[in-house]
Amino acid sequence: MNIKDLDLNLLRLFDAVWRTRSVSLAAQQLGMSQPAASQGLARLRAVLGDALFERSGAGVRPTPRADRLAQAVQLALGTIEDALNVSQVFDPQRSARVLRVHLSDIGEARFLPELVLALQHHAPGMRLEARPLPHDQIAPALDNGQLDLAMGFLPEVSDTLQQPLLSDRYVVLMRQGHPVAGRWSQLQAHQTTPEAALVVLAELEFAAVRTHADTLRILELMHWQHRLRLTVSHFLSLPGIVRSSDLAVLMPRNFAQGFAQAGELAIIEPDLPLRDFTVSMHWSARFDKDPCLQWLRANVSRLFSTPSNTPPTPPR
Template sequence: MHWMNRESLDLNLLRLFEAVYRLGSVSLAAEALGLSQPAASQGLTRLRLTLGDALFVRAHGRMRPTLRAERLAGVVQPSLTAIQDVLKEEDTFDPSHSKMTLRMHMNDIGEARLLPELMAALHPAAPGIRVHTTPLPHGEIADALETGAIHFALGFLPSISGTERVELLRDRYAVVVRAGHPMASAAKGKTTIQDLRKLEYVAVRSHSETLRILQQLGLDGRLVLTSAHFMALPAIIARTDLAVVMPQAIARRFLDAKRYALLPADLPRSMFTVSMHWSRRFEADPALQWIRRLFVGLFEDKGR
């Protein structure tokens, strides 16, 4: 095909070509597109010059396509339909009919804190949505959001930059021991740093902030157990004199107050925020906008 001045072949010319092809008339095509007949004729002339082909010839009162126009129409018509379908998509989302899989970064404590309320609200409103959570290394989260491998990352993620985010929760770290622990009964007012240095600790490797607190207090040498997951730690605390540093809201919500005690200690930089992160690339996606609003409605301002 002989192409000339290809930069002048714009979408409007292709729409004009499709209308003339479909209607067999320049005047009807002009009317359908809201153009004057001279403007439509000029556009068709421009297209003919650009493509180096007559495209249409008058026969029996209609504009009959040339062979090249037939070939072009086979490409242009489905392409224009696809473009128009995308441009006419409604900026709405019907959760009741969605079959999407929602993919999110969360660690185990994040799942315990966020998933119960999320699923209780999400499943009745959007029963077809499937939820998949996975804990990613922090260095991989930004790329996973950018590529769409995950839709959201939730947690205390101070190392993540270049994303959109909204703060959902605020919490602080606390020291937890069993209810009958000698330190719990002896702590009348505040537990001092000297008191904390008498304890031995368990921790989870993936929760770097708890390890940072222990290290900052000079307590990393007092670690007896460093595990891969949090799930076993409450049972270990209940049966020993070991202590764990964990989010206060999680301790109060999931640990039986009759079996566990929070020591009244001031930990360094103990406040933290749980935020929801996403990529700017997907800012306008109606489904993800709906899910963001759901999260914010469930969690924003709680625990502050």
């Protein structure tokens, strides 16, 4: 075949279908109708002499020829994007772009208020969408443009650039006046050994969030999993439950402090396994030079990161 027979837009379509494994999702990303995307894919199949994609369940599966082409197509498109972005000037005051960010329920409560205020002040025409995804879908979504940024404690997310934002740790939240809270305070005042103090916590009954696997893992490591009495979908439902019962919950300290300041809740900080963790922002190397996303990352870093000269971590 001759390169002059190939429309660059067909390569963009090929790339989107290959990444999403869906003609309809690819059409949505590219602002096309599904019939137009199907027609474009048919033209590309005719030019290349290969089916490229076959039906598979609710989506499509690439052929071996498509898999061989994918890396070269992505490299070519990335080179063109980089060349175009070099001279591109981004004006946040005039931008109407929609920014899509992965955040957990805790992340929404922790990051969205300040981020929304920053956008209203510096980029009033931009829109922000929080899109929580399963952790195994975050890296592909960043790479195919479904997400612009992911923020959180995401150790399972690889093949992304990332920058630490803040350090946190899991603490135990319970109601004020809880018998264990009083005994814990007495033990701390007498400088009891950490091992002896943890014996007191073994008397607690716990609530947990099923999507925050580390809290469940901590309960297992402490052999407290048999004390789990309630499992919910989101942390936001727990403070009211904890306030009115003797259940305790493992929760990030930065988040728990807000609930404790509202009253009637107490925080204790035992020496637990896996208690310390780092919240980072993640993005795709494919969009590292996008001026809009560079601006977004700079503002997120300014708003939330602990002072540091740590450069972005390359993809693993």
